[in-house]
Amino acid sequence: TTFNDVKFDGLMGLGWQSIAVDRVTPVFNDAVAQGVFKDPTFAFFLSDQPGESDSELTFGAYDENRFTGDVYWAPLSDATYWEFQLDGFMLGNDSFDLGNNRGMLDTGTSLLTAPAAAVKRLGAALGCTFIEQGLCVWETCPDLTKVPSISYVINNVQFELYAEDYIKQVPKKDGGQACLLEMQGMDGPPGHSIPVILGDVFLRGYYSIYSVGTKEIGLAVANYDSSKTVQAAPRSARRPRITRLRAH
Numbered sequence: 001t002t003f004n005d006v007k008f009d010g011l012m013g014l015g016w017q018s019i020a021v022d023r024v025t026p027v028f029n030d031a032v033a034q035g036v037f038k039d040p041t042f043a044f045f046l047s048d049q050p051g052e053s054d055s056e057l058t059f060g061a062y063d064e065n066r067f068t069g070d071v072y073w074a075p076l077s078d079a080t081y082w083e084f085q086l087d088g089f090m091l092g093n094d095s096f097d098l099g100n101n102r103g104m105l106d107t108g109t110s111l112l113t114a115p116a117a118a119v120k121r122l123g124a125a126l127g128c129t130f131i132e133q134g135l136c137v138w139e140t141c142p143d144l145t146k147v148p149s150i151s152y153v154i155n156n157v158q159f160e161l162y163a164e165d166y167i168k169q170v171p172k173k174d175g176g177q178a179c180l181l182e183m184q185g186m187d188g189p190p191g192h193s194i195p196v197i198l199g200d201v202f203l204r205g206y207y208s209i210y211s212v213g214t215k216e217i218g219l220a221v222a223n224y225d226s227s228k229t230v231q232a233a234p235r236s237a238r239r240p241r242i243t244r245l246r247a248h
Contacts, residue, residue, distance in 0.1 A: 014042065016079045028059065029212060040212040044107055045222060048204045067207035067220035072242060074155035076215045083195050084154060084217060091125060092148030102195040103152065105208055105217060109199030112166065116185025123181060134185045141169055141179040152198060158243040159219060165205055165240060205240035
């Protein structure tokens with residue numbers, strides 16, 4: 001089976017009952033209904049170091065030690081996945097059309113995703129080359145301090161990722177480092193778009209809170225100084241940044 005070669009035994013869905021197989025009640029919702037948790041909220045902190053066991057899932061609350069600054073909330077646009085209205089996307093200081101105004105948070109998706117045509121345009125703008133499986137690579141890593149950031153605009157708040165956050169350095173067989181754009185094109189079947197997915201690449205930078213009670217998501221800059229284990233220096237010395245935009 002799918003789980004024979006992985007280090008876990010299965011998946012626990014934390015989406016909404018509307019998309020559950022046979023419409024069964026999700027585990028967390030069932031626990032809330034039974035009074036196990038007074039606060040119908042859960043939250044994720046994802047380590048930014050491969051192989052570390054410092055990631056944390058909190059049920060019934062969220063851990064204020066795991067983030068810095070304010071929490072910014074956005075209502076769900078659809079109670080299926082944790083889906084919200086995506087107000088915009090930016091490359092550096094410029095707007096960039098992804099061709100989709102639906103976004104979702106998903107800890108089960110490793111990369112960022114967007115419509116394939118938009119990812120191709122983004123790759124061309126960044127100067128990487130597409131290879132098999134729709135991956136975009138640099139055979140020689142660029143100076144990441146000179147590569148523009150990307151930002152997602154959610155509920156009039158801009159959530160920024162620096163190049164070090166969305167471009168991964170990988171060793172080459174002959175020595176040296178190549179670089180990989182951690183965004184992949186993903187299209188739905190004809191006539192059915194799927195949301196832009198903000199997967200683990202995004203969620204390593206931002207502490208994410210999921211409120212079943214109010215049907216909202218909350219995001220704040222992750223606090224890696226709260227680590228319970230000794231870690232190497234984070235991949236990026238620059239931490240993701242949040243900017244509240246002016247109302248038009």
